Amino acid sequence: MVRGLRRPSAARTPPLPGTDPEERAAGASRIGNWALALWLILLTTAVVLIDAFTGQELPVIPLLVVLPALASVFCSVRQTSAVAVWVTLVVVSSRVASTGAFWDVVFLVGFTALASGLGVVACAARIRHATQMARLRSATVALQRQILRPLPVTTGQVCVHGLYEPIEEDRFVGGDIYEVVQSSHGTRVIIGDVQGKGLPAIGAGFAALGAFREAAVREPDLTAVADAVEDAVVRHNAYSAETGETERFVTALLLAFDGGEKVRVVNCGHVLPRLLRDGRAWVVTLDRTSVPLGMAELSSEVRTAQWVDFPPGATLLVFTDGVTEARDVTGAFYPFDERLAEWAGREPAALLEALRADLQEFSGGVRRDDVAVLVMSRPPGDGAPPAPLGEPVRRETGERRPAQHETAN
Numbered sequence: 001m002v003r004g005l006r007r008p009s010a011a012r013t014p015p016l017p018g019t020d021p022e023e024r025a026a027g028a029s030r031i032g033n034w035a036l037a038l039w040l041i042l043l044t045t046a047v048v049l050i051d052a053f054t055g056q057e058l059p060v061i062p063l064l065v066v067l068p069a070l071a072s073v074f075c076s077v078r079q080t081s082a083v084a085v086w087v088t089l090v091v092v093s094s095r096v097a098s099t100g101a102f103w104d105v106v107f108l109v110g111f112t113a114l115a116s117g118l119g120v121v122a123c124a125a126r127i128r129h130a131t132q133m134a135r136l137r138s139a140t141v142a143l144q145r146q147i148l149r150p151l152p153v154t155t156g157q158v159c160v161h162g163l164y165e166p167i168e169e170d171r172f173v174g175g176d177i178y179e180v181v182q183s184s185h186g187t188r189v190i191i192g193d194v195q196g197k198g199l200p201a202i203g204a205g206f207a208a209l210g211a212f213r214e215a216a217v218r219e220p221d222l223t224a225v226a227d228a229v230e231d232a233v234v235r236h237n238a239y240s241a242e243t244g245e246t247e248r249f250v251t252a253l254l255l256a257f258d259g260g261e262k263v264r265v266v267n268c269g270h271v272l273p274r275l276l277r278d279g280r281a282w283v284v285t286l287d288r289t290s291v292p293l294g295m296a297e298l299s300s301e302v303r304t305a306q307w308v309d310f311p312p313g314a315t316l317l318v319f320t321d322g323v324t325e326a327r328d329v330t331g332a333f334y335p336f337d338e339r340l341a342e343w344a345g346r347e348p349a350a351l352l353e354a355l356r357a358d359l360q361e362f363s364g365g366v367r368r369d370d371v372a373v374l375v376m377s378r379p380p381g382d383g384a385p386p387a388p389l390g391e392p393v394r395r396e397t398g399e400r401r402p403a404q405h406e407t408a409n
Helices: 021-026 033-057 061-074 077-097 102-147 199-218 222-242 336-343 348-363
Strands: 159-165 176-183 186-194 250-257 262-268 274-277 280-285 306-309 315-319 371-377 395-397
Touching: 033 061, 033 077, 061 077, 061 102, 077 102, 102 199, 159 176, 159 348, 176 199, 176 371, 186 199, 186 222, 186 315, 186 371, 199 222, 199 250, 222 250, 222 262, 250 315, 274 336, 280 336, 336 348, 348 371
Parallel strands: 280 395
Antiparallel strands: 159 371, 176 186, 186 250, 250 262, 262 306, 274 280, 274 315, 315 371
């Protein structure tokens, strides 16, 4: 681990299989023993009284056989077995006491024992399935931690909060990617959107992330980092073509923070960032936008890094098009900039929570794409005095320092 990167607390680390509280709860009862005993006695008493009232013409006692089935849904195997034994004893006792025909009693006892046994088997199967799902969930969370770093993350130059919601609610990882790497060259950040959605896009995203993690530490120039990620996506596409899978490209923003009032940015076909300061929001305009990662051979242009403002007290927000292209039931696009202007004065965590809730309400809970948002601010304790921003403008123009390719400070 590179020095300077503060990892999340241990509470964020996925538990090992078998130690997850959810996994342990899979085999536990949802009803306490005393509550179960009370309800069992009350239901049995009610059924026996009704049976005594209806007499032999309409026996009600056999209806108790549904209790083991109900217990199998909410109780442990031990509790379900106890319910099954109780029901069998009650039914047998009532039929013997009624002095019914021998074969009727035998049939009823056999049917009760079979139904009770099936209830116990169903309970065991439910708990086994729940335990397997809990183990799978634990493994999936562990895999997610290898693909996407838990946020927030604080380095020497920037504090990064984030929002990540895959299109598939039962998945932890989708087609959007991000990473924060502390290196001797400063902090490098990437946010990207792999062509396609959900699980099929994970392969290309993982290839891009792996290359970024290595190059961000190794390469002094941000453009060289972008080239390394480009090569990784191209290699992944070549392998995909051989195996008959779809080749994919990745739109991405790469950012480099060195603690100064400027941030280096390489835009690979991604949506533009937003700058928040003094309760206002600006669209950060970048002069040059290159083709997405994996498509460099289609363009003769060389990727270049640009400088954008990051004054003290400001917040830089980057995101994927799952935010701007979210739609409501009428098909209208989400008014992101309009809403962002209302939240510009909030802390990063509060801003992200407001955005998440508003997106959910606007889209009616229907997701059409993965959503990833990173909110980057200066780390706590940065006591640099805020620089005057001047009159607010709607668009913040990206600045490139002349005659200095990417290495200017």
